[in-house]
Amino acid sequence: MSKSKFSFLTLIAALGAVSVVTVGVVGVVNNESLIQGAGTTTISCNYINFGTTQYTSTGVLKTASYSFSGNGFSLDSSTPFSNSDVYGNSSAGTYAARIGSSSAAGTVTFNLASPVYITSIGIDGFLYSTDSAKTASIKVTTSANTTGFSFTTTSTSETHFSDGGAFASDQATSSSFTIASQVVVRFELVKIRIETRSAAPTSSSESSASSSSSSSSSSTSIESGSTVSSSGSTSSASDISFHFLELGNAKTGDCTYIKAGTNDILIDAGSYYDSYTSISTAINQYCTDGKLEYVICTHAHTDHMAGFTHNWAKSTDTSGNGIFYNYKIGTIIDFAQANSTANIYDYYKYARSYAVSQGAVHYTALQCCNQTDGASKTYTLGTNLSMEILYQEYYASASSDENNNSVCVLFKQGTSNYFLFTGDLEAAGETSLISNNPSLPKVKLFKGAHHGSYTATSSALTAIIQPEMVAVCCCAGNTQYTSGADHVFPTQDFIDHVAPYTKAIYITTLGSFSDKSVFSSFNGQINIAYNAGVPTVACSNNNTILPLSEWFNKKGDLYDANTPNRVWPSNGVPL
Numbered sequence: 001m002s003k004s005k006f007s008f009l010t011l012i013a014a015l016g017a018v019s020v021v022t023v024g025v026v027g028v029v030n031n032e033s034l035i036q037g038a039g040t041t042t043i044s045c046n047y048i049n050f051g052t053t054q055y056t057s058t059g060v061l062k063t064a065s066y067s068f069s070g071n072g073f074s075l076d077s078s079t080p081f082s083n084s085d086v087y088g089n090s091s092a093g094t095y096a097a098r099i100g101s102s103s104a105a106g107t108v109t110f111n112l113a114s115p116v117y118i119t120s121i122g123i124d125g126f127l128y129s130t131d132s133a134k135t136a137s138i139k140v141t142t143s144a145n146t147t148g149f150s151f152t153t154t155s156t157s158e159t160h161f162s163d164g165g166a167f168a169s170d171q172a173t174s175s176s177f178t179i180a181s182q183v184v185v186r187f188e189l190v191k192i193r194i195e196t197r198s199a200a201p202t203s204s205s206e207s208s209a210s211s212s213s214s215s216s217s218s219s220t221s222i223e224s225g226s227t228v229s230s231s232g233s234t235s236s237a238s239d240i241s242f243h244f245l246e247l248g249n250a251k252t253g254d255c256t257y258i259k260a261g262t263n264d265i266l267i268d269a270g271s272y273y274d275s276y277t278s279i280s281t282a283i284n285q286y287c288t289d290g291k292l293e294y295v296i297c298t299h300a301h302t303d304h305m306a307g308f309t310h311n312w313a314k315s316t317d318t319s320g321n322g323i324f325y326n327y328k329i330g331t332i333i334d335f336a337q338a339n340s341t342a343n344i345y346d347y348y349k350y351a352r353s354y355a356v357s358q359g360a361v362h363y364t365a366l367q368c369c370n371q372t373d374g375a376s377k378t379y380t381l382g383t384n385l386s387m388e389i390l391y392q393e394y395y396a397s398a399s400s401d402e403n404n405n406s407v408c409v410l411f412k413q414g415t416s417n418y419f420l421f422t423g424d425l426e427a428a429g430e431t432s433l434i435s436n437n438p439s440l441p442k443v444k445l446f447k448g449a450h451h452g453s454y455t456a457t458s459s460a461l462t463a464i465i466q467p468e469m470v471a472v473c474c475c476a477g478n479t480q481y482t483s484g485a486d487h488v489f490p491t492q493d494f495i496d497h498v499a500p501y502t503k504a505i506y507i508t509t510l511g512s513f514s515d516k517s518v519f520s521s522f523n524g525q526i527n528i529a530y531n532a533g534v535p536t537v538a539c540s541n542n543n544t545i546l547p548l549s550e551w552f553n554k555k556g557d558l559y560d561a562n563t564p565n566r567v568w569p570s571n572g573v574p575l
């Protein structure tokens with residue numbers, strides 16, 4: 001074991017109940033917590049360096065001894081690795097543990113010095129199948145629950161997983177937990193989080209916990225004074241899934257369909273009038289009753305509202321292809337301010353009026369935040385699942401930049417899963433959002449603001465929300481909005497602001513720098529589901545993350561023959 005690693009672990013242990021520890025590579029802010037006794041312990045492999053000293057540069061197991069001590073329980077794994085195909089990822093600088101090689105599965109077992117009541121284990125990593133004909137999986141089990149939970153993929157590109165599963169058998173103490181890769185697979189482990197409690201549950205919670213293998217003990221069974229198990233609460237929350245749609249043309253635009261419990265939600269309906277067909281085809285896979293309980297239009301730009309209406313809509317229209325004409329609509333929430341004098345805004349208002357005439361209710365974001373006229377700031381979508389309209393100042397007084405009038409929405413699943421949508425909010429709007437929401441949380445998923453523009457997704461915002469995943473609706477490389485290579489979406493500035501927190505960046509559509517009419521799928525429709533709090537990424541084309549994509553690394557496209565389209569910054573998380 002290296003001394004530096006020991007020192008770091010000792011530091012964490014010494015900090016004890018201090019809830020936030022910031023460590024790591026310059027520019028990487030990785031908040032981890034260690035709670036005494038019961039609570040959450042996060043081990044970040046990047047920083048304890050499973051690979052740095054334990055392994056040779058060729059990835060052969062050299063030594064595998066390290067220890068970890070915390071207050072209330074300790075983790076001791078004198079011989080944690082049972083397979084020689086476990087090795088360190090020898091990329092520059094920092095390392096993740098790699099479990100399994102291209103041809104062999106691997107197993108890593110962590111032994112707990114003192115048995116503890118484990119309520120859930122969260123893992124963060126990247127899973128690869130090496131044979132797309134087979135389903136690769138990793139399985140996490142404890143000595144008290146050999147069923148555990150698993151992640152699976154058939155993708156030979158890396159598939160990002162984070163968070164994990166609750167253990168129904170937490171009433172039994174565990175003395176070890178095992179992460180095993182299966183089939184032909186490679187799993188790069190970035191982080192482990194263990195949630196525990198220090199005392200046995202009550203007999204009533206034992207019986208309820210043992211009745212279901214998928215739900216954890218209820219938070220009420222956790223001792224007072226200890227940290228409530230966030231995964232436990234999240235695992236009992238209603239499911240939510242996000243679907244960032246392709247829009248059927250080469251134009252950039254936003255459209256996100258969300259299934260939240262039994263609610264169908266649409267945020268924006270870009271990018272052009274002809275997008276309606278693509279949008280309806282996509283959402284009808286999930287929305288089977290023809291009703292959208294909630295529709296949000298973030299701001300008065302064509303690439304966010306065209307699909308709600310149709311070209312040449314009139315106030316007297318009672319039909320025509322457009323979301324507001326073809327679906328039953330429950331509640332419409334849209335921008336409080338608009339400067340637009342474009343025809344599209346009139347067409348949108350005609351269509352919205354039609355929906356209201358058919359029974360929809362309409363509120364602005366300002367009405368929601370002020371809770372006036374029957375509007376609510378927070379809407380319950382299911383069990384421990386909600387949607388909140390976040391206030392920012394341009395609801396009350398219009399920004400001359402239409403983008404800053406964007407409605408901002410925060411979804412919450414359980415006690416710790418947050419998902420943020422800010423439309424095309426620019427840096428000025430983000431500043432206002434931050435100042436008006438002092439407890440803006442870290443988020444599991446962020447919709448890249450303004451399509452990955454250099455003018456949005458500011459470093460001030462990302463430093464707060466520290467997204468685990470980012471989905472961007474754009475036509476990458478298309479010159480629709482600029483002829484400059486620096487400013488085509490997704491921009492280098494956007495990447496630089498996100499990279500310190502995540503490499504799990506997904507893009508809907510691929511365009512062309514030389515022909516703005518060309519389009520194809522980048523990741524395609526980005527589907528990210530959080531079932532029982534556990535994320536699964538399943539894009540329609542592939543799950544290749546942006547920094548490893550062909551477009552990202554392509555030379556002679558945006559720039560000269562020696563310059564790639566985009567560069568992963570040195571302070572980015574390791575690729």
Ligand SMILES: [Zn+2]
Pocket residue numbers: 253254301303304424450451
């Ligand atoms: Zn836009």
